[in-house]
Amino acid sequence: MSTTPYRLAVIVGSTREGRFGPTVASWFTALAEQHGAAELDVIDVNELELPACHPNWGTERTPALVELAARVDAADAFVVVTPEYNHSYPAQLKHFIDLHKTEWHAKPVGFVSYGGVSGGLRAVEHLRQVFAELHCVTVRDGVSFHSGWDHFGEDGKAHDPQGAAGAAKVLLDQLTWWAEALRTARATNPYN
Template sequence: MDLIAAENTAETTPATTASADAPLKVAVILASNREGRFAPVVADWFRSRTDAHPGIETDLIDVAGLALPTALSYRPGPEDRDLLGEVSARLAAAEAFVVVTPEYNHSYPAPLKNLIDWHHAEWQAKPVAFVSYGGVSGGLRAVEHLRQVFAELHTVSIRDTVSFHNAGALFDDEGRHRDPAGADAAAKSLLDQLVWWGRALREAKKVRPYGS
């Protein structure tokens, strides 16, 4: 996937100039980097649903493809741009986020927290939704932790989620959900809410930039 270079400021991104009916630019963040991970199966399934939604354009950001440093600046700024690469511009350009996450030890993966903590304004006044997977809990404990983190960053979390309990048994060898009706309905509800919030916040920021 080609990366798109852009200035790492909310004021210069397309998110502030899009028309009311323009497709919502959604960054789908793949949160796992473990060897043998199940994440691509879930992400591919979800993106097949976003591809069918007329109000959405997606950009897949895979933490396994990032090389972010782990020693954080106190507050990352322009001088850190070379360290962060082009992921910052992609997050800034997004108008909404969907995090696809497993549950590791009752919470979410460390590479995702690192990606979150290296950014600040890129998250603000945008909606974030969650697609989780795991064992009995379906990754929902990771989601509940993420809601607290994103609230601190002034991000609006979407109430409805898509969660896959005992995820490995739900998909066939081709990555197709064996009984998709319930998951499809959950994905539609999530995407409809995400688009509503994304467009509402887009228009609100045209009237008054967030924080002013």
């Protein structure tokens, strides 16, 4: 493992009122901080001021979009924390993803999902296709909470901290390997 931390953007994709995403994201970011391999940047889609329409490519970006694109570009890896809405992921998350293009290239993406019976896994399967189109590598293992709200107390702590933390460690270990390998590759041979 490199002695230089890689930059990990944790993207919170939930946008509903009363959303559960911040609870899951806080739990995961605490574990990522303990893991110690990455510097974290939490990007909460619900807190962003995104344009209502997707601007044409080549159109000058607003200062807010320039700043957001710089955050995405600066990341060496991503973890998307997503719920499952109607067998897929939130529309606002897709809008956020689509506002960027080359900023995603040649970087790994991991997933922490939650939902009802499927635990958000159908949302993750759809996101894997989207990120493949953006030239990303999605890591195989992720974290999934079936009936996610049943796995956390009101204090935001997981009821089964070792089982969930074990899955998160596997995800973070895989993501770290890919982040460091692709960061080196991008530095020595820029991705086109």
